[in-house]
Amino acid sequence: MPEGVSGRRVGSSAPLASTTLVIVGHGSHHDARSATPVYAHADTLRDRDVFADVRTALWKEAPSPRSVLRTVETDNAIVVPLFIAAGYFTKEVIPRELGLGGQSTPDVDGTVRYASPVGTHDAVTDVIVERAGRVAGDRHLGDDLGLAIVAHGTERNENSAAAARAHAARIRDWDRFDEVRALYLDESPSVGTLTDHFATDEVVLVPLFVAEGRHVRADVPAAAGLAEGSGDYAVPTDVDGRRVWYAGPVGTDPRLADVIVERASEAAAGTDNGSDRALAPSTDRHASSANGRRDSSEMNRRDSTADGALGFRAAAREPTTRSGRTFLRWIEAGRRGTEAGAASRRSPPSASDPEKPRATANARRTRSGGRVMRTWGELQVAGSTLADGSRTYELRHEADRGATPAALDRLDRLRDLRDRVRVDEQGEFRPLRSAPTLPTGWYCPGLDGATLVRAVETVYPATIADWAREREGSLDVTNFRATADRQTGIYDRVAALDRSAVDAVVRTCCVDDACLKRRRWEYDDGEAVDVPRVNGSFPCHEPCSMVLERARESVVDGAPVEGADAPNWDDATSDDVDRSSSRGDDR
Template identity: 30%
Template structure:
């Protein structure tokens, strides 16, 4: 084995050299709120530390790396995908299977789904929120905010989002509430919702106990848990006194969402262990080839390797220094550990969220020092999937998906983008793509070589991202335009 291959082996933990399993944890993510992905990162880090898998990847619907990129990132040919959602519904039964490449649509069977995609055996599980152990996670959240409570005078409200479009989404909440109701730990247990009846706005009328503990059955912190719920219910903190309600004074205890509790990591592991029925699998050759190409490029350039706005410089001991190109030569930079690099570079200098990491807004003032075997992970933390896509492009193996195909795949609220004409897509691109480092191959723009072959700005974009899809939808709502008869609607 050559030196480069030996260094690549250190990426894996808990697996024999060259064989293992890939675990992918999927979150919803957000275009607006960086905290939405924090729970996914924490659970991924905790599972990674247990050493049960050759690698643990994260992916998102509204951020990078996207669902469509994930299989290309997987090191091993055996892949298990867990949706980090608290309930079943439209996303777990339709969106995620569709984006991964499954033909299945509808409720996922208890044992999950298995198929072969892009040469990999892929197993897709149900969301962790349906696991029976989630009832105890709810109780743990209640204990944190309320401490010791009197069962005879305390009500528990399990608060779900709810939706009028898919009644299946409430099943996990109802099951968890029923399990807690049968244990006699509270005088009453109610399952209430934001967007369907029974609504949480009516908590005072639907409960009788003087003390009420509200536990959000949400996967992460976000707009609802941090803003709309406290505002709409008049909550002023973890404990709120309501002295003048009909029936007497009441106290409301408001906890953090269940999905951010550390015990969820154990639930995820148990869910995955139930599906591990195949032997360890070999590495994907393209994965290894991409890593070797990155190390060669990083070492062959005298001044280091430039990737978009990042400078990768070799260190005397064999490792690498990563930083913003604008900070080249600076010594007063904040050292950032590899485990924190994605969160650190996921915000602009002003603290704004960067859901698409290749936007021209990389913050300055940081540096990350990594060993050779960590370089791939470090680049991925800053620019998810750019290595794998650049390597595939250099080898003529990167599929390019035209806008029309991406639009046809949209459903729900985003199905409207199928009506967008070229002018509308072009206007959306002017506000989204012009600020991105990637070259939109899907729109027909040419790309010669990539950063692996010496062009720092050579970052391919094979398919329109979720940010552009959202921008096209916004464009449709503000500029209604019907394509002329026979007009092509791709760009």
């Protein structure tokens, strides 16, 4: 049984072993580092084998909270928000996007529990103190040292500042520092008047943020007087006659993985104190879905390769979801041998799949040991038969179809594949996973059926589940108007866009050179977007966060110029800080 960072034993791990943990974070359209703590803690917990499976979702990236539950393979899921405060995101945005409030069609046929945010846990207080001691070079924390816990805060939402205040109060009680203050970027008391709040000669700043993003790298140091603008700074730095130390954000601390387990255990046991919960302890949901349940034998077969060695084949596994099995059958019905090399990535494997009538003949070839190939977006999937008769699969960029293994980087873990495809050929961040910018030069060999599905979903999150739903006629499509109407904060203004403005957004975002998904959503019921759909491999069932961002920009800055270049998301003007939100920021 794991032990939490605060020294307490966490709840029974037995229910967790049959549960999928979903870690939800903020993410970014501009900075790959925003999601790093989410992935790092997920990797740690996969290695520990505490949960049946560990999934991640991001507000600004894929898979979104809207999509992640449809990829869950177990009956039970626990969602833990990797956010700092019990505020706007954790109480409103994330539950709404997960569909936990009953506003949308449930995505799993089982139980989903929603935990309290990580940042409000008492154990984070220990992390703050340890971080302060480490950066100041004194783990025992001597005299004449002040501690400033710096959080985002906003005067528009009282909960945003509450976590920092609570941690500061606890540390004050411990009498470890001469002075302890909670300071904020966006409300009083401000980190901009840092030295006014301390009489000590030395002050250590600990940023109460999840990620090493722009706030931590630039905004806090600039406001505290450590750096001019977004320039470099030394640690420690003299500020108004005081020596100021600056620690890393708490969210990147490895012990946050323990806090995530504790939050999940609380939710599983129903022992969450409820003081900062967004929802009732559990939300039972029963609805048909393309996902389907694992049977009990599959449930007991732990996913030892879920994110471990891709080529591990001690027990070749088949996909455990109906959508995964459908996908594998479709792969096996693919073109034989090198014929697939001529297949266009635009070949739509949809309900009207032109290859479907040939499935029986192709399956016969497969059983006789034939090699099959398919393209999926920019991926090439190849299947072949091993000497023991089992099927094995390989994944690579379709542009590398003729490359020898020696010419490619072999990726043996899903996390290596994930990190590789988060950036393009030039190493630039790819916030839109379905952008036609997948890097070349790698391959993943020796995949069994289950791991192939996981690998494809690592490159193109949630696409198999949506594609399978489309094939069986159950894809849930949400049009622009319905998506816009549920938005809050800085995105509520997108509801003001009329159809012609949305047409312009679609012309810049949902087109061949910007996205490989096939848009299925329209402006509204009975009012289509006046832009032809691209012939993408997999469907897009609702406007993504990128389109909402471009829509928001068009409200603020005017409609996009028709025929403009595909959007460069790295240059987008959006402020991830959400400073203009009327609800605040609880990252």
